[in-house]
Amino acid sequence: MADLAALLEPHIPALRRYAYALLRNHEQADDLVQDTLERALSRWSLRRSEGDLRAWLFTIQRNLHVSRWRQDRRRGMPVEMDEAVLPGVPARQETTLEVHDVLAALDQLPEEQKSLLLLVGVEDFSYDEAARILGMPIGTVMSRLSRARLRLRSIVETGRTTLLRRVK
Amino acid sequence: MTGKDAAIREEDLQAYVDGRASGDRLVEIEAYLAQHPEERERVALERRQRAALRGQLENKAAEPIPPRLWIANIQAARRRRWGWRLGAAAAALLLFAGGIGTGWMAANRMEMASGQPTPSTTAVAENASLAYRTFVVEVAHPVEVDAQHQAHLLQWLSRRLGKPLIAPDLTSFGYRLMGGRLLPSGSGAAAQLMYDDPTGKRLTVYVRAAEGSETAFRFQHEGETSTFAWIDRGFGFAVTGALQREELLPIAEAVYHGLSGDSPAVKKD
Numbered sequence: 457m458a459d460l461a462a463l464l465e466p467h468i469p470a471l472r473r474y475a476y477a478l479l480r481n482h483e484q485a486d487d488l489v490q491d492t493l494e495r496a497l498s499r500w501s502l503r504r505s506e507g508d509l510r511a512w513l514f515t516i517q518r519n520l521h522v523s524r525w526r527q528d529r530r531r532g533m534p535v536e537m538d539e540a541v542l543p544g545v546p547a548r549q550e551t552t553l554e555v556h557d558v559l560a561a562l563d564q565l566p567e568e569q570k571s572l573l574l575l576v577g578v579e580d581f582s583y584d585e586a587a588r589i590l591g592m593p594i595g596t597v598m599s600r601l602s603r604a605r606l607r608l609r610s611i612v613e614t615g616r617t618t619l620l621r622r623v624k
Numbered sequence: 625m626t627g628k629d630a631a632i633r634e635e636d637l638q639a640y641v642d643g644r645a646s647g648d649r650l651v652e653i654e655a656y657l658a659q660h661p662e663e664r665e666r667v668a669l670e671r672r673q674r675a676a677l678r679g680q681l682e683n684k685a686a687e688p689i690p691p692r693l694w695i696a697n698i699q700a701a702r703r704r705r706w707g708w709r710l711g712a713a714a715a716a717l718l719l720f721a722g723g724i725g726t727g728w729m730a731a732n733r734m735e736m737a738s739g740q741p742t743p744s745t746t747a748v749a750e751n752a753s754l755a756y757r758t759f760v761v762e763v764a765h766p767v768e769v770d771a772q773h774q775a776h777l778l779q780w781l782s783r784r785l786g787k788p789l790i791a792p793d794l795t796s797f798g799y800r801l802m803g804g805r806l807l808p809s810g811s812g813a814a815a816q817l818m819y820d821d822p823t824g825k826r827l828t829v830y831v832r833a834a835e836g837s838e839t840a841f842r843f844q845h846e847g848e849t850s851t852f853a854w855i856d857r858g859f860g861f862a863v864t865g866a867l868q869r870e871e872l873l874p875i876a877e878a879v880y881h882g883l884s885g886d887s888p889a890v891k892k893d
Contacts (some may be wrong), residue, residue, distance in 0.1 A: 461695035468693055473685040478675075486690060527675050555686055558677040576642060577674045598635035605641065605670045612673065 460500070464493065467513050470579055474514065477574050480563060488524075492517040511581065514590045518571055529592070543572055561611045569604035576601060632656040637663065641670045649813075666877045667876030688856050700764050743836075745842040745860065749853035752830035753846050755807055755816050758868075767803030767818050777804050781815040785831060787859055792829060792882030794819055799827060809833070827865030829879055834860030841876060843869055852876035858881075 475485035529542040575586040639645045658665040769777040782789040799819035807814040811815035836855045846853045850872045853862040863876040
């Protein structure tokens with residue numbers, strides 16, 4: 457059991473970082489990581505031994521996040537900011553910020569784009585690994601990544617989400 | 625490389641943003657960007673945003689792991705939860721085992737409803753075995769009340785069982801009382817006393833109300849776990865351990881002597 461801790465704990469800082477970037481709330485982020493670790497422990501025997509542990513943990517966490525997000529959406533909670541922001545209401549970003557608060561701008565992306573940018577850009581997963589974690593066809597990763605960065609640029613450049621509605 | 629292959633595509637630019645372009649391709653991308661200022665500016669901005677995002681999240685990954693995410697703590701919490709679930713499962717199993725094999729399921733249920741379960745030694749053995757497997761692996765909280773509070777422990781369990789309970793002395797077998805716990809058992813309660821030997825090997829003595837006068841020992845083997853169970857004057861008893869039948873039998877007899885009168889005959893299963 458001690459070696460399980462030795463195997464899993466090196467990945468916890470990155471799981472917390474990914475969770476926090478998704479949720480932007482420290483407590484909720486640790487709830488998500490805790491759920492992830494619990495699930496990993498309960499499914500440990502089902503893990504394919506040749507598979508990469510880090511990618512496996514991120515897949516679990518992302519799936520848990522998405523299923524929870526879907527639950528929240530069914531309950532009508534405004535979790536996707538680009539859908540929740542009312543037209544004409546200025547978002548928090550200023551046109552001058554450019555790269556200043558990319559994390560806040562990230563909140564306005566759909567979950568899949570957000571996760572893709574985090575997995576590739578922050579967690580340094582390969583394009584193939586990121587595709588597998590997100591369950592998307594490997595051939596579409598690059599175009600989706602390009603689209604996500606275009607959208608992030610638009611948000612940061614304009615500081616408003618309303619433009620995106622036109623761009624879409 | 626043909627001219628077509630050399631053409632810079634969006635995916636090359638994305639790889640460049642991620643710092644994953646290398647070798648000749650990197651040179652070609654940089655040459656392309658040198659000639660396309662608009663693209664160069666865009667790619668530079670994407671690189672800055674990527675770096676900014678990493679920078680903003682850097683501290684988060686540097687934080688120490690909070691105790692609630694320590695693997696040891698999560699494992700301990702899982703075991704506790706699992707223990708509760710198995711406790712409930714043990715109660716359910718008792719209901720089930722009480723009816724199965726006898727064909728008295730309906731009658732048994734009615735008796736259950738009236739608070740008079742009619743379990744057999746098999747049910748007692750199974751309950752005991754399940755409770756053993758649940759708590760013998762427990763590291764943090766193997767017992768609810770430890771042996772240091774033996775008087776309190778036995779008083780408490782006796783009151784809940786409705787039977788004066790003593791803790792049999794098993795020191796001649798090398799086993800020392802660790803303590804005990806109360807468990808759910810159908811309509812009543814069950815008590816589990818846990819013992820261990822110097823090597824940490826554990827065995828349990830399990831007691832709960834049980835109707836009948838089937839005083840023969842019943843032996844049951846499940847996985848690595850052996851159980852001797854018997855019913856005596858309204859109570860079911862079981863001794864369970866990861867031991868062979870011949871190792872466990874003298875201990876069961878000692879428990880029997882310690883708890884009641886003479887040793888019953890061993891019944892072959």
